[in-house]
Amino acid sequence: MSNINQTPKEPKYITDLISPKIIETWHDGDVIIISANCGRGKSYFIKNPLYDFAKASGKKILMLLHRINTIDQFQAEIERNHKTDEIEIRSYQKTQIEIQYNIPFDWVKYQFIISDEFHYFLDDSSFNTTTDLSLDKIINQKHAVKIFMSATGEDVVDYITDSYPNIKPITYTLTYDYSFIRSLTFYNKEETTEEFLKKAIKNNKKSIFFIQSARKAYSLYQKYKKDCLFCCSSSNSIYYKYVNKEKINSMLKNEKFDELILITTSCLDAGVNIIDRNLHDIVIDIKDVHSLLQCIGRKRIQDETDGLNICIKSLNNMVLGGLEQSNKHQIEMADYLKAGHTTNEYIDKFKRQYDKSYIVFDAVDENNQGVYKKINPLMYRKKTNDLARIKKMKELGEFGYCKYIQNLLGVKRYNLINENYSLEDYLHIHQGQIMYQRTDRKDLIDIMNVRRDGKLRKRLDLLNAALKEESLKFQGEVLNFRIREFSTSKVIDGKQKRYPNAWIIEAFDWTVLTPK
Template sequence: MKVTDLIKKEYLTWKSGDIISLSAGTGSGKTYFVINVLAKQAKKNNELILYLVPRTKLKKQVLNRLKKADVTNVEVKMYQAIEHSIVHSEGDISWLRAYDYIICDDSHYFTNDALFNANTEDSLKLILSASNAITLLMSATGELLIKYIKKFYSSRSIKEYSLLPDYSYIQKLSAYQSEQQLYASVEWLVANNKKSIIFIQSDKKAYELYSKFKDNAMFVCGVSSKYKRYVDEYQIEQMIENEKFETLLLITTAALDVGFNIEDIEVQHIVIDMLDTDTFIQCLGRKRLVPGADEKVNVLFQNYNNNQIGGKLSMAQKNVSLGRQYYKVKAVKTEKHQRMSLNNMFYYDGESDVQINNMIYVKSAFNVSRFKKYIEQPKGFIKEIQRLLGYEDKVYVLDDLQDRQRELNILQKYEEVVYYSSKEAKVILQELNIKNAHYKVIRDFSEANKIFAERQYPYEFIVSKGYITDDIGKRKQTRIYTLCKTK
């Protein structure tokens, strides 16, 4: 089912001031509905539509679609332009009232970008103040935003439409742990001529990866990144026009995490390095399935460990703690020149009071709950990705598979080798360098046997009694250490 089938003719009953929530996965026809159904109806009524997007690449692609569909009553702007107008319009928002519909595409922008853009709350507030317009919030991951609106705009009614996403096209879901494994995986993709999209959270890390594989790759980052000069604008224009890229690899940051489409049957591998699972889902959705083709996609993602998640958890907890203190005392008096020393969750309202950015607070509280869940259960992040994608098969961490093969090779090398002292036999343990649950390298043969059994390695250390003859020909009893293969 597509969005147009879900809504049917109900859009004809929408009224000024209505907030419409459209929660549907990527490729479900949200943009198609706006351009081919809603815009045509609005044109009949001489109505104008404001179409808001969070990324410049997406803006260009939407404009391209509007041009192809010959739609003239839709104006496309970026959310950042709204935020800029708030600063420079001195409170005059009359221009916004010219629109009968305000479409907030990838509306999770308000919550997802809040932690590094303190203005998203302001743009949402301005948009919702246009009570003459019908506001349509569209996202595959907009759950938190709807909770926010229900909490802070409880007087407004929301009409909700929802389509469950379908990820059955994912053939294999795997994870990697280390940067070395990421590079090894990309080397495999290149060596085997596998066309792939690679999403990297850090623009620095993305550029370094691109530098290694630039003979086979194109690079995309945000317009404010210091690595912007390495982006080939012509390649991007061609990608926007054709919804395909010509290189073997597309290495990009979250600059392409929303809305933008790649419809190419040759792209069957996606690599994602994103901790925020909303962003993860958006990245995955950039690959659109070719209609009528039985496509399968292999997904490799970064598995964040507890230390990495713990750092993000601490930052989120700090925001939540400060927010609770604020709500407890209701207001904090300060001077205007002190604002720069405040946490970015707070701002000066121009009347000697400090106000809180509720969007940052809510997003931080949501992250605390999310990150704790990952840490408190084994393989928490992997389990969350499996849950989101409905993937029931086992997810293998490639680093573990490589370690497993390395360890089996070592065990095979020492199979049936006889040692007449524990010191000599421990050379095997030293080479294996296996760590126990307490991250200590095992030095005990019985502990090694337990781990071999847990990992289903067909080996065990056998300690037996035997005899050796010393230098003067005297026979004496000793312990014999042998690594034996089990049935």
């Protein structure tokens, strides 16, 4: 006899939540929001139940994506499964170019328009000035059902609700579950990322390293390329030439990489699947919170025995304060317009200045009679959302960033690596390391903290004088190091580059003034 009081089983996948009968209830013009974290079958839903419904009813599906790697992976899947008859894939960016330059596109032939990873509209707006064009165009397709899918789209949903008051989105949400996270660790120092990489190689731990800077990602790859695979955006003219496209395509096709370590920028932060039971470690050096969550979602968890150890580069409250001031400065000119001031008043206020953040731009009025100043609404919303998020982090007190991420992931506890090691530890660890240029010396200068008249000093003679003073204080038993300047060179991109003023830390006995 069945138990009538049995608690209903909570839906795990989108197909548990949206049945074919529910699809039948959707009408032209409806806005559907599908909110679920990665690995819950959002793409599967499009490629299977929705595809079956569209094919049976003679309807077409347009799938919009924002990352080249995701487009390539999805395109390969529908070709492999012979579903290109009903599903067409294109990028948001192509759509935006067409709108910007009045290039015609037939939207009417599609009865379902899918905005996959739709957090793109806000998250990419900080550097992409035309995301508002594609969002507005999609929203206004009254003939079609518009489906928006993401694990981190809540800010865009709020924007749609505020900006399009006549639209009442139909929302389907799966409970967010990060119980697969085995450990959550935060660290602060730049060099700790490399220490994690060396440790992963030494211990033969398959890992993904997400690095915000393509330059830094490539630099790490260059040092440890024997064990690593490198990936960055195809739009990066400097570093994309070092990407092994054949291996990346193989990874996208097989949803797995053969190398021990994958070092990538945020070009893989959305849509790409990695299915590998040997992958249990992800290191993330990316500031944006939504992008960070997307990075975690690249590994597809198979079952309760599968899991991840997550290491995240933290932002201390001083860094948060700097980001807060930067964002406030970036919206200052937009705030002036938003307060009701006219274009003429704006020009008078900010004489011969332009908005370096590109939030304020020149627009032509409807009658083509003149130019006026206009605010990019998505870029402005992105900055104000970031400010609100930083405020919440700071309100959590010390380690506010760590606590905020911990709460977001629902993790009971986190680890914070103690990196406040002594100068002696630093010198021992970095003995023999060549510092080719000024940027390589920053950590050394900071940890030595040599000051004259309150100012941080960076000159070699002053740093060595401080090392000598400390060494003699302890009769040469500790801090028996010096910094030596010398000329060297190395091959970069096939060319020999000279460094006439490189530094190196070496053992030195100041008590006898002769090298050990």
